[in-house]
Structures are given as structure tokens and as C-alpha cells.
Amino acid sequence: MTALAAFLHRHPRLRLAGLLSAPTAWLVVAYLGSLAALFLSAFWTTDPFTSDVVRIWSLDNLRAVVTTDVFRTVALRSIGVAVAVTVIDVLLALPVAFYMAKVARPRHRRLLVVAVLTPLWASYLVKVYAWRAILAEGGPLDWVLRPLGLGSPGFGLPAVVAVLAYLWLPYMILPIHAGLEQLPDKLLEASADLGAGAGRTFRSVVLPMVLPSVAAGSVFTFSLSLGDYIAVQIVGGRTQLIGNLVYANITLDLPLAAALGTVPVVVILLYLLAVRRSGALRSL
Amino acid sequence: MRRTPALAAALCAVALAATACSSTAKPSAAGGAGFTPPRLQAMKTLGPGEGRVNLIAWAGYAEDGSDDPKVDWVHPFEKKTGCQVSTKVAGTSDEMVNLMKTGEYDAVSASGDASLRLIASGDAAPVNTDLVPNYKDVFASLKMQKWNSVNGVAYGIPHGYGANLLMYRKDKVSPAPDSWAPVFAADSPYKGRITAYDSPIYIADAALHLMSTRPELGIRNPYALDSKQFDAAVALLRQQNANIGEYWSDYLKEVSAFKSGNSVLGTTWQVIANTAQAEKAPVDAVLPKEGSTGWSDTWMVSAKAKHPNCAYRWMDWIVSPEANAQVAEYFGEAPANRLACDHTADKSFCATYHASDAAYWKRVWFWTTPIPQCVDGRKDTTCVPYAKWVQAWTGIKG
Numbered sequence: 001m002t003a004l005a006a007f008l009h010r011h012p013r014l015r016l017a018g019l020l021s022a023p024t025a026w027l028v029v030a031y032l033g034s035l036a037a038l039f040l041s042a043f044w045t046t047d048p049f050t051s052d053v054v055r056i057w058s059l060d061n062l063r064a065v066v067t068t069d070v071f072r073t074v075a076l077r078s079i080g081v082a083v084a085v086t087v088i089d090v091l092l093a094l095p096v097a098f099y100m101a102k103v104a105r106p107r108h109r110r111l112l113v114v115a116v117l118t119p120l121w122a123s124y125l126v127k128v129y130a131w132r133a134i135l136a137e138g139g140p141l142d143w144v145l146r147p148l149g150l151g152s153p154g155f156g157l158p159a160v161v162a163v164l165a166y167l168w169l170p171y172m173i174l175p176i177h178a179g180l181e182q183l184p185d186k187l188l189e190a191s192a193d194l195g196a197g198a199g200r201t202f203r204s205v206v207l208p209m210v211l212p213s214v215a216a217g218s219v220f221t222f223s224l225s226l227g228d229y230i231a232v233q234i235v236g237g238r239t240q241l242i243g244n245l246v247y248a249n250i251t252l253d254l255p256l257a258a259a260l261g262t263v264p265v266v267v268i269l270l271y272l273l274a275v276r277r278s279g280a281l282r283s284l
Numbered sequence: 285m286r287r288t289p290a291l292a293a294a295l296c297a298v299a300l301a302a303t304a305c306s307s308t309a310k311p312s313a314a315g316g317a318g319f320t321p322p323r324l325q326a327m328k329t330l331g332p333g334e335g336r337v338n339l340i341a342w343a344g345y346a347e348d349g350s351d352d353p354k355v356d357w358v359h360p361f362e363k364k365t366g367c368q369v370s371t372k373v374a375g376t377s378d379e380m381v382n383l384m385k386t387g388e389y390d391a392v393s394a395s396g397d398a399s400l401r402l403i404a405s406g407d408a409a410p411v412n413t414d415l416v417p418n419y420k421d422v423f424a425s426l427k428m429q430k431w432n433s434v435n436g437v438a439y440g441i442p443h444g445y446g447a448n449l450l451m452y453r454k455d456k457v458s459p460a461p462d463s464w465a466p467v468f469a470a471d472s473p474y475k476g477r478i479t480a481y482d483s484p485i486y487i488a489d490a491a492l493h494l495m496s497t498r499p500e501l502g503i504r505n506p507y508a509l510d511s512k513q514f515d516a517a518v519a520l521l522r523q524q525n526a527n528i529g530e531y532w533s534d535y536l537k538e539v540s541a542f543k544s545g546n547s548v549l550g551t552t553w554q555v556i557a558n559t560a561q562a563e564k565a566p567v568d569a570v571l572p573k574e575g576s577t578g579w580s581d582t583w584m585v586s587a588k589a590k591h592p593n594c595a596y597r598w599m600d601w602i603v604s605p606e607a608n609a610q611v612a613e614y615f616g617e618a619p620a621n622r623l624a625c626d627h628t629a630d631k632s633f634c635a636t637y638h639a640s641d642a643a644y645w646k647r648v649w650f651w652t653t654p655i656p657q658c659v660d661g662r663k664d665t666t667c668v669p670y671a672k673w674v675q676a677w678t679g680i681k682g
Binding site for chain 1 (some may be wrong): 315342378379381382385401404405476525528530531534537540541543544548622653655656669670671674677678681
């Protein structure tokens with residue numbers, strides 16, 4: 001035993017390899033392995049009558065995903081929803097996180113963080129069905145908006161964006177809050193001393209400092225929205241997103257579902273690359 | 285791809301028929317009147333129960349009192365046989381086919397658009413009807429039909445049959461509809477409040493509507509559509525899509541939509557209408573004058589069943605006169621067992637649901653899997669197979 005310890009002490013690289021091999025194997029097998037399996041099955045086909053997977057190689061599924069109009073429309077719609085949800089969440093999270101980190105009294109800050117985290121304790125389905133009740137005809141939203149001559153938007157694309165923006169908001173608030181906490185108050189005071197108004201301080205001091213946090217939060221909101229299919233089924237009316245196409249095909253045509261499933265993977269990879277290029281991740 | 289000629293390959297790619305094109309390599313695909321299912325043996329003798337049975341069922345087929353304490357035919361079965369029932373409710377036939385492929389379930393209440401697929405893929409085993417004593421009292425018109433037998437071999441026990449109905453809110457829809465026309469009309473006054481069943485098989489509902497509105501298309505069976513007829517049905521559904529509020533496959537979702545008024549008109553099952561009425565939604569359901577699509581369900585045993593003896597006991601139980609009467613009355617369908625008519629709480633139930641009324645069921649087209657060999661008997665053309673229906677359905681929803 002002591003010999004082994006001495007040996008490892010002399011060979012730091014081996015020591016490191018021994019420590020990291022288990023988590024690395026887990027990452028490669030479970031995470032990359034399943035991605036690879038997904039990608040591989042996209043090249044298979046199915047028996048049209050029994051829906052059994054037939055292991056005949058073909059590019060037809062991937063070609064279908066690229067060339068079929070409806071798949072393109074749905075993919076673009078899904079990206080649009082993910083972008084809209086991300087933008088809404090950034091706009092909502094910035095003031096909330098700023099208040100939590102800078103304005104609220106220190107002993108309230110912790111409570112506010114807990115309050116933001118609380119919705120994460122409730123089941124996803126409960127929250128979405130609650131929104132179905134809120135948005136339904138004659139529901140609370142209808143009741144509130146009726147005096148203003150408006151009504152609930154009903155079930156559809158706007159409802160999906162609203163519900164997803166609600167669901168993923170904590171994932172945006174928390175990183176921004178963490179970023180703002182690290183922002184020294186002195187900088188805000190210095191900016192004010194130099195004569196900058198609130199707007200100028202926000203643009204020139206706060207925003208550049210929290211941009212990496214916003215980018216990190218946006219990776220959550222963007223990818224979670226892009227993959228969602230349950231909220232759409234419940235409040236989406238007749239809308240379908242890329243996740244619904246995967247879900248609809250997974251029962252009958254697994255290879256096509258796999259080909260469709262690669263679309264969000266590719267989009268998210270591109271998004272991560274774009275975020276990285278912008279330099280927002282460098283200071284994380 | 286390599287084994288198909290270039291032209292065919294190109295056509296396949298264009299039509300996105302990835303699935304249809306490779307089928308030539310596999311002999312299990314349907315072939316005329318009789319395809320050859322995998323060779324599987326039915327059970328010879330009934331052994332002792334395994335203490336458990338896992339079912340895939342339509343909502344309302346295996347009630348254990350959790351939805352309504354008075355509606356319970358699962359606990360008496362468990363008490364009698366010692367087989368603990370666990371039920372997975374499925375919303376569509378496609379879901380059932382997929383769940384059966386997992387091999388975790390022992391029996392399934394398959395409709396006619398799932399049964400042949402399950403037989404062809406070898407997921408459902410032949411059934412030895414001698415081991416199901418109550419089978420002898422099942423209506424003869426339901427036995428050995430094309431959706432529950434292949435080449436004279438039985439693959440299941442008939443459960444019950446019914447029609448897909450038109451449900452409407454009595455306070456929002458007037459006059460009361462007696463036709464599918466307002467569901468499909470482009471200028472329907474109920475735009476944005478129409479609902480439809482979220483499954484490719486719903487294309488048959490559009491085809492059925494076209495049978496009466498556009499006779500020149502010559503549709504004789506809504507499950508046997510050549511490409512011209514199919515395109516017409518798809519075009520009708522695309523036009524309908526603009527008026528749809530939401531599609532449903534989860535029956536509780538439809539109940540809630542009709543309760544709130546988000547949906548006021550659309551296709552339904554009797555059990556949904558009953559549930560909505562029980563929750564005080566002002567709805568009614570009718571069989572429109574053009575007729576309707578419908579289902580004739582069959583309990584089938586999985587080829588990979590881990591509890592086959594309990595599965596056989598369940599099949600015998602669910603078609604026993606008492607249980608069959610209960611399930612038929614709760615779900616709102618005609619029972620399969622002719623003796624069940626004596627056990628219904630409502631003595632006129634079998635008359636209301638037209639059990640064994642052959643003339644009535646002529647207007648109802650039971651779900652059938654569409655296959656290239658037209659099921660209406662046409663030999664001069666090929667019909668659009670179900671795989672294309674699935675693709676078209678995605679396109680319809682847009």
C-alpha cells in the first residue's frame with residue numbers, strides 16, 4: 001500500500017489519470033455515448049407496417065429533415081420560441097436580479113433568493129396545468145383582462161412563450177444575481193461620481209460586467225425551450241415544436257425521430273459556439 | 285439505398301418515404317388478403333396465475349374505482365384470481381403499438397388500426413380461445429374478423445365496439461349539429477373552437493366526410509385511399525387546421541377544453557362525453573348522419589408476456605357477462621358478450637348502443653390499418669399506406 005502511494009507520488013500524471021478516469025468514462029459512455037447512439041440510429045430505417053427498426057443504412061431521414069417544408073418551418077418556429085423566451089427572461093431577470101443583489105436590504109436578499117428558487121420545488125406538470133387553467137376561457141387571466149376590453153390569448157404560440165418564460169426564469173435570475181453580487185458597489189458609486197446617470201451606468205458599467213452571466217443564463221433558457229414538448233402539448237393549442245415532432249415519431253419511426261433530434265443538438269452547439277466567440281464565456 | 289435503382293431511390297428521397305422504400309427488403313410487410321405473421325405458438329394449457337398482470341388499455345377499460353368509487357371491475361378480478369393489475373392508459377393506437385414493443389406488458393386492448401401491426405411485428409401472440417370460457421358467448425359477428433385473426437388463427441378476444449361521436453357545447457353551438465359539416469367547413473362559425481383527434485387515423489374522418497360531400501372522388505372505404513383521394517382528405521384537413529383550437533389525444537385534456545369552452549365542437553368518445561357531463565359541462569354527443577369512424581377492440585396477449593396465465597384470466601374476466609356489461613356501460617360502447625345485455629344497469633342499454641344491430645354498424649367504419657393493398661378490394665390501384673398517413677399528419681398540423 002505504501003509502495004503504491006509512493007509510486008503514485010512520484011508519478012503525478014498517473015495520479016491525475018486515476019482520479020479523472022471514472023468521471024471521464026461516465027461522461028463519454030453515458031453522455032457522448034447516448035448522443036452517438038442517437039446519431040447512429042438516424043441512419044437506419046423502419047418497416048412501414050410494423051414500425052420495427054430495420055438496420056439498413058440510408059441518408060433518407062437526414063435528407064428528409066433538411067428538405068421537408070414542414071420540418072423546416074417547425075425547426076424555425078422552435079428556434080424563434082427559444083429566442084423569444086430567452087429575450088423575455090433577460091428583460092425580466094435583469095431588474096429582479098439587480099434589486100436582489102444591490103437594492104434590497106442585506107437581510108432580505110437571502111429571502112429573495114429562496115423566493116426565486118421556490119417554484120423549482122413544484123412539479124413541472126403542476127405548473128403547466130396551472131397555466132392551462134389561468135389561460136382557459138373564463139379563467140383568471142380572462143377575468144382580469146375583461147374590464148380592459150381584452151381577453152386571454154387562449155392556447156397557442158403566445159401561451160407557449162409565456163409559460164416557458166415563466167418556467168425558466170429562475171435559471172436566468174440566478175446566474176445574473178451571482179454576477180451582480182460580484183460587482184463591487186464602488187464601481188457604481190464611481191460612475192455616479194463621474195456624473196453618469198442611471199442609464200449610462202447600466203450601459204457602461206453593469207451590462208459589460210454581467211454579460212457573461214446573461215450568456216450563461218441564456219444557454220439554460222435557450223436549450224430548455226428548444227427541447228420542450230410538454231408545455232406545448234398542454235397550452236400550445238394546435239402548435240407543434242421540434243420536440244413534438246420527435247415525440248410524435250418516436251413511437252412509429254425511431255430513426256426519423258433521431259434525425260429530428262439532431263436538429264436541436266446542432267442548433268445548441270452552434271449557439272454555444274456563438275456565445276463562446278462573443279467572448280462572454282471567457283470570464284466565467 | 286445501394287440496393288435500390290437510382291430512379292426509385294430519388295423518388296423515395298423526394299417523397300420522404302424513407303420508411304416505405306426499404307420495405308421491399310422485409311417479407312413481414314402486408315401482402316394482399318393474408319400476410320405471413322411470425323410463427324408463434326398459442327398457449328396450450330392454463331397454468332397457475334403469476335400474481336400480476338400488466339395491461340395497456342384505453343381510458344375506462346380497466347377501472348379500479350380510482351376515477352369513480354362505484355366503477356370498479358379490477359378489484360373483484362384481483363380478489364378472484366390473485367392477479368394484481370397494473371394498468372397503463374394509452375391515448376392513441378400508435379402509443380399502444382410502441383408500448384407493446386417494450387415487452388413489459390402482458391395484454392393490450394388493441395383497436396383495429398393497431399392489431400394487425402402487432403401481429404405482423406410478432407409482438408402479439410396467437411390466442412387459444414379454448415382457454416377463455418366466456419369466448420363462446422361473444423357475438424359471432426365479432427369473431428375471427430380481419431382485425432383480430434390472420435389466416436384462420438385467432439389473435440385476441442373481442443372486447444366491445446363503438447363509434448367516434450360528434451360532441452358539442454349545447455349553449456354555444458346552435459342549431460345542434462347532425463353532420464360533420466361544421467367541423468370541416470372553411471367558414472365554420474366555430475373557428476378556433478373546433479377540436480380533432482390527434483392521430484394520423486383521423487385522416488379517415490376527413491375521407492368519410494368526403495364520401496358524402498364529394499362523391500366524384502369515389503371513396504368507398506375511408507381506410508382505402510388512393511393517392512388522389514388521400515390528397516383530397518389531406519387538403520380538407522389542412523383547411524380545417526386553421527379552425528382548430530387544439531388537437532386532443534389525452535381524454536382529460538378534451539374534457540377540460542369543453543368545460544372551459546376553449547373547444548365547443550369536435551370528435552369525441554362516449555366516455556369523454558359522459559365524463560364531461562358528470563363534471564357539469566353542458567355537452568351532448570351525437571352520431572352524425574354521414575356515419576362515423578369507430579373502433580372494435582380486441583384484447584391481445586403479448587408474445588413476450590411475463591404473466592401469460594394472468595393475462596388469459598383477465599381476458600376471460602373482461603368478456604364475462606358482468607364485467608363486460610360494466611365496462612361497456614361505463615365506456616359507452618356495445619358489449620362483445622351477448623349475455624352482457626342482461627347485466628347492464630340500464631336495461632335498454634344494448635338497444636341504445638345498437639349491439640348486434642348490423643344495419644347501424646354499416647354506417648360505422650371501424651379503424652383499420654391502411655396498407656398498400658386497398659382494403660376495399662380494388663385491384664387496379666395501390667392505396668396510401670399508414671406510414672404516409674403519419675407523415676401527412678405532421679404536415680397537416682404544420
